[in-house]
Amino acid sequence: MRIAVLGTGQLARMMALAGMPMGVEFCFVKSPGEDSRCVDHLGDVVEATDDSHVADLYEQLGRPDVVTTEKEGVDVAFYEQFAQHCDVSPPSKAVWISQNRLREKTFLNDSGVPTAAFAPANRLDEISGLASELGYPVIVKTQENGYDGKGQWWLDSDADAAAMAKVNGVEDSGPWLLEKVVPFKKEVSVVAARTQSGAVAAYPLAENVHRNGILLTSISPVADLDEALASEVKGHITRIMNALNYVGVLSMECFVTEDGVVANELAPRVHNSGHWTQNAMPVGQFEQHVRAVFDLPLSVTPVSGVAGMLNLLGVKANAGDVLQTGQHLHWYGKEVRPGRKVGHINVTADDRITLEATLKQLQAALYS
Numbered sequence: 116m117r118i119a120v121l122g123t124g125q126l127a128r129m130m131a132l133a134g135m136p137m138g139v140e141f142c143f144v145k146s147p148g149e150d151s152r153c154v155d156h157l158g159d160v161v162e163a164t165d166d167s168h169v170a171d172l173y174e175q176l177g178r179p180d181v182v183t184t185e186k187e188g189v190d191v192a193f194y195e196q197f198a199q200h201c202d203v204s205p206p207s208k209a210v211w212i213s214q215n216r217l218r219e220k221t222f223l224n225d226s227g228v229p230t231a232a233f234a235p236a237n238r239l240d241e242i243s244g245l246a247s248e249l250g251y252p253v254i255v256k257t258q259e260n261g262y263d264g265k266g267q268w269w270l271d272s273d274a275d276a277a278a279m280a281k282v283n284g285v286e287d288s289g290p291w292l293l294e295k296v297v298p299f300k301k302e303v304s305v306v307a308a309r310t311q312s313g314a315v316a317a318y319p320l321a322e323n324v325h326r327n328g329i330l331l332t333s334i335s336p337v338a339d340l341d342e343a344l345a346s347e348v349k350g351h352i353t354r355i356m357n358a359l360n361y362v363g364v365l366s367m368e369c370f371v372t373e374d375g376v377v378a379n380e381l382a383p384r385v386h387n388s389g390h391w392t393q394n395a396m397p398v399g400q401f402e403q404h405v406r407a408v409f410d411l412p413l414s415v416t417p418v419s420g421v422a423g424m425l426n427l428l429g430v431k432a433n434a435g436d437v438l439q440t441g442q443h444l445h446w447y448g449k450e451v452r453p454g455r456k457v458g459h460i461n462v463t464a465d466d467r468i469t470l471e472a473t474l475k476q477l478q479a480a481l482y483s
Contacts, residue, residue: 116409119144119179121194123151123160125447125456126185126385126401129393131157133401139409142176152448169196181408183363185384187213188260202311204362204408209383212359216258216292219381226358228351228378231370232295239286243276245293252296255279257288267328269296297377299370303337305348306366306389306400308407309356316403316413317349318396321388323368326428329454332474333388334423335395338467344376351378364389364404387426387456394443394461395422420465423474427458430481437477 117140120127131141131154141158145151151160161175173179182197183204191214195207212222217235224230234245235258246253257266266288268279279285302325307317321335337345352367366386368379385400393399398406398414406413431451434444437460446458460477464470 116140117142117177117179117181118405118408119176119182119197120154120185121182121189122185123149123154124185125153125449128153128157128447129390129445130183130185130385130401130404133393133399134405137402137405139405140177142179144172144176150449155448163193169193170200173197173200183404183408184210187383202362202408204311205365205383206359206361209359209361209365209381213381213383214259216256216380217290220292220294223355223378223381226351226355228355229375230294230378231297234293236291236293237289239280239289242270242279242291242293243273246270246276247273249293249295254294254296256292256294258290258292297370297372299372299377301337301340301371302368302379303340303348303371303376304333304366304368304386304388305352306364306386306392307349307352307356308364308400308403308413309361310407310413311362311410313357314413315353315356316415317352318389318392318400318415319418320345320348321391323388327454329428329456330387330426331428332423332425332478333391334421334467334470334474335391336418336421340371344371348376351376355381363407364400387459388424390445390459391422391424391461393445395420395463420463421467421470422464423462423470425460425462425474425477425481426456427460427481429453429455429457432458432460432481436480439473442473442477 119142121144123143123145143154143160144163181202191207191211197203212218220230220233236242252271255268270276302323303320305320309315319336321333322337324332364385366382370377385404389400397416437444441463443461449457451457462473
């Protein structure tokens with residue numbers, strides 16, 4: 116069994132580390148200039164240029180059985196060409212939908228999944244009027260390419276909309292999507308997988324906290340979450356995967372509000388908020404993805420105790436300082452730069468009080 120991964124980042128790395136003990140071989144497709152240190156020594160790395168032909172790349176990659184991706188930002192036309200030679204999982208349609216916020220929100224609503232009220236804007240002079248119609252506050256996002264809080268503007272008034280219009284380069288970043296700000300009690304996510312045969316398995320939901328638009332911590336299971344709401348979220352993601360004939364791991368971020376659950380966005384890949392599964396579950400999300408694309412049995416065992424994850428965002432962690440009982444360091448081999456995801460620490464504990472205290476101590480020590 117052989118998998119080719121589009122991308123050479125930490126998700127590709129952890130996928131390979133999870134799949135190799137199962138006898139799966141890995142290879143990787145990198146873009147010109149892409150840093151491939153995360154996957155050094157884990158398999159062949161082949162560079163794809165504008166002149167590359169998929170048939171030639173397929174041969175250079177060792178004729179993989181499956182081509183998958185660790186990121187949404189791939190050329191969908193290029194990605195789906197591999198289907199002439201092998202399985203492509205997840206399907207290119209799912210990647211295409213997730214690449215554009217308007218497509219994604221429309222797809223979610225059409226699938227019966229509630230979202231915040233939204234409106235598209237093609238010109239800057241439309242934003243103030245649309246924001247007034249939605250009702251302030253609103254968040255304006257670029258329809259494509261924004262991630263981890265980038266390409267977003269919070270508007271509380273027409274004055275904020277006018278100020279946004281004066282930001283250098285903003286006119287070239289459109290079109291945009293305006294979203295009504297949703298007052299929420301918690302941010303949660305679900306990570307699920309579906310096989311080629313249609314079997315679906317979902318992990319327990321995780322509660323997420325962000326810092327400057329980037330995920331900082333996740334804890335599972337979610338405290339004080341009504342089981343009916345958790346089942347509703349799992350039902351939504353199952354319906355989405357079946358509608359797309361999805362194969363692989365899919366994640367969905369949501370807000371828990373007074374009126375129920377509101378979906379925020381999808382990610383057609385293994386996800387940062389599912390990293391805790393590596394050390395809390397017999398089969399973590401990365402192995403689960405490998406199982407799904409090869410149509411092997413999925414596994415989700417009920418969680419014993421609680422689990423959490425602390426992202427390392429531009430900070431170095433020394434193994435000797437953080438590897439206490441129940442703590443697991445995952446380092447990506449990247450150069451440390453401000454705000455960059457360079458690793459994470461998974462924490463397991465018997466009870467929530469202990470887990471939260473440990474995460475708090477780690478965060479204070481590493482981000483002081």
